[in-house]
Amino acid sequence: MLPDGAPADGLTAEQRAVVGHRHGHARVAAVAGAGKTTTLVKRVLHLLANGENPRRILVLMFNRAARDDFRAKLTREAPPSVPLPEVRTFHSIGHRLTQSLTRWGYLPPRQLLQADWQRERLLRQAVMQSLASADGETREAALDADRLEAFGQFCDLVKAEVVTPAELFEKLGYAADERHFIDAFEKVESLLEVAGQMTYADLLHRPLRCLEEHAGARRRVEGFLGHVIVDEYQDINEAQLRLLKILAGQQAQVMAVGDANQCIYEWRGARPDAMLSRFDGLFGSACEYPLSYTFRHGHALALAANHAIRHNRQRWDQLCLAAPGNPLTEVQTGVGASALLEMLQRWHAAGRHSDEACVLVRSWSLSVSVQLQLLRAGVPFRLAQEERFVFRLPLVQALAGYLQLARQPQRLQDPAHLALLFSQPTTFVAQDRVRRLVGELARTQQWPAREASILAGLKPGQRRHLKRRWQLLCELPKLASWPPAKLLEHVVDAIDAEKILRRSAARREKGDDDVRLLDVLIEQAGELANDPEAFIELLRNPVENRPDGVLISTVHGAKGLEWPLVAVWGLNEEDFPHFSRDNPLSPERLEEERRLYYVAITRARERLLLVQDGGDHRPSRFLDETAVEDCSRIDRAIRSGSETGIAVREPEMIGTYLARIGQACADLEHLGRSLTLHARQPVASPPAAETGAGSLGAAPWQVGDRVRHASFGDGEVLVVEGNAANPVIDVRFASAGRRRLIAVRAPLTKRS
Numbered sequence: 001m002l003p004d005g006a007p008a009d010g011l012t013a014e015q016r017a018v019v020g021h022r023h024g025h026a027r028v029a030a031v032a033g034a035g036k037t038t039t040l041v042k043r044v045l046h047l048l049a050n051g052e053n054p055r056r057i058l059v060l061m062f063n064r065a066a067r068d069d070f071r072a073k074l075t076r077e078a079p080p081s082v083p084l085p086e087v088r089t090f091h092s093i094g095h096r097l098t099q100s101l102t103r104w105g106y107l108p109p110r111q112l113l114q115a116d117w118q119r120e121r122l123l124r125q126a127v128m129q130s131l132a133s134a135d136g137e138t139r140e141a142a143l144d145a146d147r148l149e150a151f152g153q154f155c156d157l158v159k160a161e162v163v164t165p166a167e168l169f170e171k172l173g174y175a176a177d178e179r180h181f182i183d184a185f186e187k188v189e190s191l192l193e194v195a196g197q198m199t200y201a202d203l204l205h206r207p208l209r210c211l212e213e214h215a216g217a218r219r220r221v222e223g224f225l226g227h228v229i230v231d232e233y234q235d236i237n238e239a240q241l242r243l244l245k246i247l248a249g250q251q252a253q254v255m256a257v258g259d260a261n262q263c264i265y266e267w268r269g270a271r272p273d274a275m276l277s278r279f280d281g282l283f284g285s286a287c288e289y290p291l292s293y294t295f296r297h298g299h300a301l302a303l304a305a306n307h308a309i310r311h312n313r314q315r316w317d318q319l320c321l322a323a324p325g326n327p328l329t330e331v332q333t334g335v336g337a338s339a340l341l342e343m344l345q346r347w348h349a350a351g352r353h354s355d356e357a358c359v360l361v362r363s364w365s366l367s368v369s370v371q372l373q374l375l376r377a378g379v380p381f382r383l384a385q386e387e388r389f390v391f392r393l394p395l396v397q398a399l400a401g402y403l404q405l406a407r408q409p410q411r412l413q414d415p416a417h418l419a420l421l422f423s424q425p426t427t428f429v430a431q432d433r434v435r436r437l438v439g440e441l442a443r444t445q446q447w448p449a450r451e452a453s454i455l456a457g458l459k460p461g462q463r464r465h466l467k468r469r470w471q472l473l474c475e476l477p478k479l480a481s482w483p484p485a486k487l488l489e490h491v492v493d494a495i496d497a498e499k500i501l502r503r504s505a506a507r508r509e510k511g512d513d514d515v516r517l518l519d520v521l522i523e524q525a526g527e528l529a530n531d532p533e534a535f536i537e538l539l540r541n542p543v544e545n546r547p548d549g550v551l552i553s554t555v556h557g558a559k560g561l562e563w564p565l566v567a568v569w570g571l572n573e574e575d576f577p578h579f580s581r582d583n584p585l586s587p588e589r590l591e592e593e594r595r596l597y598y599v600a601i602t603r604a605r606e607r608l609l610l611v612q613d614g615g616d617h618r619p620s621r622f623l624d625e626t627a628v629e630d631c632s633r634i635d636r637a638i639r640s641g642s643e644t645g646i647a648v649r650e651p652e653m654i655g656t657y658l659a660r661i662g663q664a665c666a667d668l669e670h671l672g673r674s675l676t677l678h679a680r681q682p683v684a685s686p687p688a689a690e691t692g693a694g695s696l697g698a699a700p701w702q703v704g705d706r707v708r709h710a711s712f713g714d715g716e717v718l719v720v721e722g723n724a725a726n727p728v729i730d731v732r733f734a735s736a737g738r739r740r741l742i743a744v745r746a747p748l749t750k751r752s
């Protein structure tokens with residue numbers, strides 16, 4: 001049976017309300033798996049059936065895959081030969097606007113830079129111009145591939161956030177040795193202008209700036225639309241928001257559909273408040289529509305997701321409810337590879353296939369241990385990004401190369417092998433110089449004399465790095481009998497690899513990732529203590545993506561997708577949530593990490609396994625917050641109709657959940673009343689200072705607090721934002737509607 005007693009159209013009451021929305025702007029808060037596409041397709045058909053001109057409707061989707069999916073569904077469901085509205089991505093709208101503005105003479109014509117190499121050449125030229133008077137070492141470091149990529153992201157983000165490069169630099173706290181980004185951005189802009197070219201980010205940025213500047217141009221694009229429907233609204237950036245505002249003009253009714261709890265693209269300029277207060281600021285008030293039922297998974301996982309996201313201060317106050325016909329979902333926690341391999345074994349034993357399963361990781365470096373474990377166990381797998389195969393990572397190839405050299409001293413005479421070991425981790429020397437030097441070393445087997453021409457022009461620091469590397473390589477054959485883990489540790493110490501990796505990384509997170517990769521490899525090498533050959537073999541294994549294998553993906557790559565079995569791997573403090581001593585966790589970043597976790601766990605349909613490493617690694621705080629035990633017990637009670645008292649962490653939330661599903665399904669109606677719930681104290685969590693939780697826990701205002709205002713009467717807190725000591729809160733008042741208040745100034749009292 002469908003929730004809310006759905007009639008023959010198969011929609012829930014909540015979905016029907018969205019479809020039939022009458023007038024004004026609308027905000028649709030849809031939990032993961034709520035059937036947004038189904039609902040929005042029906043909404044478009046409803047508008048058409050009510051005589052709306054299809055040319056006055058625009059549907060904006062987040063990416064091309066979502067757009068194609070929507071178009072296909074709309075075409076399937078629409079009566080034959082009915083003209084349909086446009087379904088587009090923001091970039092394609094930007095492209096068309098650029099063409100029109102160019103034709104009307106507002107913008108000079110420009111060619112889009114399509115190939116990666118063109119973009120890379122542009123970034124390289126701009127950095128070289130900007131560091132023309134800097135020393136060779138500084139320029140070399142700035143032109144490193146990762147740092148160049150970080151600069152490219154910087155340029156895109158300046159345009160996505162519609163700020164100046166200096167503002168972005170300050171806002172995101174870039175490192176001092178990236179200060180050239182500010183000037184190099186301007187160089188990029190000049191180079192593009194002279195060459196008559198533009199980047200993908202310009203497809204939105206140029207027409208936006210032009211339209212904001214020229215009222216005449218604005219008048220030519222405004223007023224054509226009656227309805228704009230925007231999907232995945234939580235992940236759109238400032239440039240997209242402002243373009244949307246212009247396109248909608250004064251008349252169009254905007255329907256923003258999304259889930260603020262799934263905003264995971266802050267690094268691309270998205271903001272969780274786009275869906276919340278920012279919408280009000282841009283468009284004014286909107287009708288609010290929840291889509292609370294997920295059609296993806298069972299109660300245990302819906303409850304787990306609700307528990308997890310409750311710890312965010314800035315969130316949409318909405319419970320995710322499992323629809324009655326959903327599959328049962330088993331939620332489990334486990335430690336280490338054995339938990340994953342056992343789960344996969346049971347899955348296969350039940351006749352299920354590997355390609356129904358997905359392992360999700362917070363970042364690619366965490367996938368290395370899964371890959372190695374699956375390789376060892378002979379479980380076929382595939383990677384969402386093939387270049388992430390462990391044996392293809394340059395650092396991994398180099399580490400395998402160090403081990404190999406220990407066992408095969410003749411490799412000291414192989415220039416290609418030496419070039420690999422001199423380049424990873426970097427020695428901060430240009431590659432062609434390294435190539436010449438290793439050629440000489442392979443031939444002479446001697447470090448050159450101080451005055452040798454091959455060393456001319458190298459700075460003392462560079463010479464030191466190179467010489468230390470050569471000494472290590474000469475030493476390795478003498479350590480051939482050492483187990484691989486000890487040998488790797490020695491390599492890492494001898495060349496100060498952690499420091500080099502952090503210093504050479506383009507972003508702090510990349511540095512953390514590389515260091516983590518070292519740790520993982522040493523751990524894995526330790527597990528094969530007696531068999532160094534097997535370890536080297538493992539790292540050099542020429543595996544290919546197996547289409548029938550278990551998928552390994554990052555959580556970002558899993559946006560919008562689902563699998564019958566999902567394992568979230570690497571649930572350790574510092575890994576997920578990701579932080580380190582150099583990259584501490586601010587309250588905002590913790591909330592972003594938690595949204596990412598929320599997205600990860602809500603991808604599962606039938607089984608969810610949450611895996612931590614164990615050993616020295618502390619379990620992720622998210623595991624405790626998810627209260628898996630409570631969720632599974634309540635799920636069992638729902639299924640068995642048990643009426644015994646249960647002690648749970650969040651009796652109030654679970655009570656509300658039971659009452660809501662009881663309203664939706666007559667069979668469960670008794671539950672909210674009969675299942676008695678007691679509060680249980682949470683297991684003590686580590687102190688905030690240790691875990692990087694900041695002052696979050698001390699926040700006096702919580703979403704869901706019931707309040708009384710001297711003028712507006714009773715209400716409920718929907719959003720808490722800003723500084724914990726002086727937050728801005730959104731409150732929905734029963735009589736006065738939604739209001740935004742500075743909490744300490746407002747005449748507010750909390751009600752129990």
Ligand SMILES: Nc1ncnc2c1ncn2[C@@H]1O[C@H](COP(=O)(O)OP(=O)(O)OP(=O)(O)O)[C@@H](O)[C@H]1O
Pocket residue numbers: 002010011012015030031032033034035036037038039295296560
């Ligand atoms: N009212 C409903 N009753 C039963 N099943 C539904 C209902 N609405 C949607 N579904 C099912 O839920 C699944 C997801 O729906 P749909 O493809 O529309 O959503 P989506 O937009 O891809 O997902 P999401 O909500 O995660 O973005 C589909 O299998 C769809 O048939």
